[in-house]
Amino acid sequence: MVDGLIAKSLNEALEALDNKEYQIVAGGTDMLIQNRSHSGMNIDYKKDVLYINLIDELDFIKVDEKNLYIGANTRLETILESKLVPQILRDVVIEMASPGIRHTATLAGNIGNASPAGDSLVVLYLLDCELEIKSLTKTRKVLLKDFITGVRKIALNKNELITKLIIPKINLTDCYFHKVGPRLSDAISKLSFACGYSVENSIIKDLRVAFGAVYVTVVRSREVEGKFIGQSVNDLKANLDDIINAYEPLIKPIDDQRSNRVYRKNVAINLLREFIENIKED
Amino acid sequence: MPKIEFKLNDKLVTVHSTANRRLLDVLREDFNLTGPKEGCGEGECGACAVLLNHKIVNSCCTPLANVDGQEIVTIEGFSKTKRYQIIKDAFAEMGGVQCGFCTPGMVIATESLLNKNPHPNDEEIRIALSGNLCRCTGYNMIIKSIQKAAKDGDGIW
Amino acid sequence: MKDISKSINKVDNEEKISGSAEYIADIKMDGMLYAMTLRSSIVKGEIIKISYPKIPDNYYVIDHKDVQGKNIVKIIYDDMPIFTTKKISYLHEPIALVIGPEKEKIVEILDSIEIKYKEEEPQFEWEDSVVDFHFDKGEGERVFDHADKVISYDYETGYQEQAYIETQGFIGYQDGDKTTLIGSIQCPYYVKNALIQALDSEPENVRVIQSTVGGAFGGKEEFPSLIGCQLAVAVKKIKKPIQLIYEREEDMLVTTKRHPAKIHFDAAIKENKIKGIKAHVGIDGGATIGLSGVVLSRAMLACSGAYTIDNLDITGDVYKTNTVPNGAFRGFGAPQMMFAIEMFVEHIAKDLNIDPLEFRKSILAKQNDHTSTNGVYRDPILMPEMIEKAMKESDYLRKKKAYANPNIFKGIGMSFFFHGCGFTGSGEKKIIKARVRLRKHKNNKAEILIAAVDMGQGVKTTFRKLVANILEIDIENVIFNNPDTDYVPDSGPTVASRTMMIVGGLVARAAKEMKQRWREDEFVVEKQYKQPDYIKYDEENFIGDAYPAYSWGVNVVEVEVSKTTYQVKLVKTWSVYDGGKAIDEKVVLGQADGGLAQGVGYGYLEVMNHKQGKIQQKNMTDYIIPTAKDMPDMETYLYDNPYAFGPYGAKGVGELTLVGGAPAVAKAIENAINKRIYKIPVTPEYIMELINNAKN
Structure with a gap:
């Protein structure tokens, strides 16, 4: 039978991780389902478990002039209620999880789980989220997009723990998240979409688009965005077909029990089109 | 054996077992609290809902480890409160109960909502119930029950 | 007279809202064992050989060889085995129950059972018709001979899952010669009759009791007869209380659904x-x-x-x-x-x-x-x-x-x-022949004895209200317990929108008679369904x-x-x-x-x-x-x-x-x-x- 260790402080957790390899469990809302056995039986973890949900020092939301910092243990509900958090992130939280899940689940848990259908990742990619990762001896920072390497694959050493999310403050004219689920709440997405832009003097200064569940990881292309930044709003709209053509090859969804590739692709492009068409000059 | 202590329905309790268990199993088997039900076993239906530090959680996807030192209230504990009486009367009056399997979870969701937002609008109620599935009622009368509870319990939350 | 439609609060609100109502999974019995189902991993073919590991003491494997009566679930056609003998005709078809005190061990046993199959090409096309019906009205097809034109379209509907929030389940126990099942069911007598055939028991040695039902919607009409038979066979052999409760995944994969x-x-x-x-x-x-x-x-x-x-x-x-x-x-x-x-x-x-x-x-x-x-x-x-x-x-x-x-x-x-x-058709008259009983107790209470199940649709409330209204007594003085086949007559299954109209109609007739005799101390009124004379139906020809x-x-x-x-x-x-x-x-x-x-x-x-x-x-x-x-x-x-x-x-x-x-x-x-x-x-x-x- 595998062990379960409850860490109450960061140091305790890091020391444990330094000692041996653990399955890290935060809120547990995904991990318990992924490791289910049967009613009344122990959770069927494949290795020893380190529970980090009770480490209070990782439960915080802070800001400075440059960034917003969200502790790894900050519950989704706290994020939803915080005025410090950008609206788009609060929107994704309310769309992605029911209250029962929001009260225990965390963004860091979502990131650690790296599900291709994880809605929060789409927005975190859009916002250029960075992670602080600690081991007993070292603290490092990594961009979320470099941290997630594939379906349920992350670049985390076995002695490391995600300790905080760092979200740069950016000034967007508008940004939003659109979840396309099989129903209006509490369901895994067929696909999801996040976008944002800023305009100054009718010129596009920033343009960001991210798609979820249309590829093994979130799709966001700095390269494509860069091509259109600097254009006037009118030119951008006139170039709508070019934008669509640029994204088209990046959107490679699959068929599964939730939806099919044709729908996912079609809707991803519709959402992109709708976003571009609705960009406003100042 | 690890020892996990928490407050359960106002009493301090200790569980001597692995932390790798679902809170739902601990409640139903170790404490014979069968008000929380297993409907789906994966956080989708809310029949297993309990209050963790006064907020709704799904006990089927809460590890026992995560309640160490925390406070859990199940429907059995909550049913001793004045708030429960108001919610119960409202559900009874407005037809919010059919087969009853989702009902304890619905009551917990109602308490969690009203505790935070004593005067919710229709949309807020629907969002608050979005993790509690009911197959019998179409939710219409449950929504009306909660509206009534909020009204009748004005000042209590 | 006050309008019967005017609502009262449901009689089971209190226990359901407080979480104290007992659903099947809430019932525990001393020394209760758990059962899990061994299922086929192929869609069609035959079992060549099953290799079981050594089964430890107090663990059991129950399969078709243990069926004392007929290895068929009594529904309408004799085509569903309780446990397959060797033929597999759908994925996850039940082969055996593995039973014991610890679920961990049961899972271990299930995981180490090896089954050799001979696979056959499955049929998914809609070609093999096993029931066909035809009827005409008026001129039938001949009307097309003098049509100006013909408009034709095709329509299609998918599966639908009942998705009751409480999954299927039973607990069974043996008491001498008597086998008792408690379960989340719509039709106590369907289960009882299926058990009599499966166990080859006398009717008085089979008892079926309904626990509080967490939604059914038809899904607990005939399916429980299958797992009820499986469990009863095990209970009668092992003579210990056994619980068989499906988890959601099993329930979704193997229980009946709406026909596409x-x-x-x-x-x-x-x-x-x-x-x-x-x-x-x-x-x-x-x-x-x-x-x-x-x-x-x-x-x-x-x-x-x-x-x-x-x-x-x-x-x-x-x-x-x-x-x-x-x-x-x-x-x-x-x-x-x-x-x-x-x-x-x-x-x-x-x-x-x-x-x-x-x-x-x-x-x-x-x-x-x-x-x-x-x-x-x-x-x-x-x-x-x-x-x-x-x-x-x-x-x-x-x-x-x-x-x-x-x-x-x-x-x-x-x-x-x-x-x-x-x-x-003539189902009510020819097959069901519903009987209801109303008992007047000494303390001026009336007890409704019917096999109708409250699965959330309010039968307990509406029937007590109906009887109270007719007898002009308080609803508190009308008793209606969950059906137990030892006490209630066969008033038919809780299906087909028949409960209030047919069973309620009979109960109302019984209550009217009881009202006439109310001064008597203690007595029972029984009524049996009689089809209105004008209803005539030719089953064969529709x-x-x-x-x-x-x-x-x-x-x-x-x-x-x-x-x-x-x-x-x-x-x-x-x-x-x-x-x-x-x-x-x-x-x-x-x-x-x-x-x-x-x-x-x-x-x-x-x-x-x-x-x-x-x-x-x-x-x-x-x-x-x-x-x-x-x-x-x-x-x-x-x-x-x-x-x-x-x-x-x-x-x-x-x-x-x-x-x-x-x-x-x-x-x-x-x-x-x-x-x-x-x-x-x-x-x-x-x-x-x-x-x-x-x-x-």
């Missing part, structure tokens, strides 16, 4: 009128027939919907495929047909360039018209005023016109429908009155469709029902809300399919039922239209409220996207296809 259907229609048109309809209904029975034949006949009987069509030629087949057996689900064949006929009549009107609403109103069934089987609609039909009411409350005409604008993507749809109350009475309804559904994502949002619903007379208004309104939620869910949301015989949606995450966010505000109006043989005039309402949901939401989506809909569920994927490719 394909319906082909031809209409003979003359002078812009429907002169006759020819239809073929095919349903997928899955690997065993079960109740499929009865489901098929109800679908066929509903072929003219709420309309009167003089000439009909209706055929139907149940196809056997190597998929999970399908079975009872609220509506029982009618939802498939009601969707198809409602769309077909609408599409005919559009093809003829006639306003569909006027066209439909012009052919509505009226009192004394002939039913699809040449029976007679004897009672008044209030549809014209009910439609009027639904249209007024929903502002139907204005919205319909405004939403014709193809750019606004809003729609409103209205369905007309009926449901035949009670068993189809001629006559298939049902003693009909309930009627109108649903209006308003939707918005997203141009970008093709998702459907329900805006509001309005419904009008004639269920005869509500014994309790709130209870009926609750049925109305819940039935419509399942009906519209069936129409636009609930996707279930199989891939090579494997159900793809194996949990509540993948199988999508509506949440509180998906369901809109629902408005319902009830019309009184008392039926002479129902208590206070009550007819059936349980199923009625489901059957109109799918066509109403499909029509609303049609209105919103200006494209014709031929199948349900109308998913965003299908809407996209229609918008991009289909004709208007």
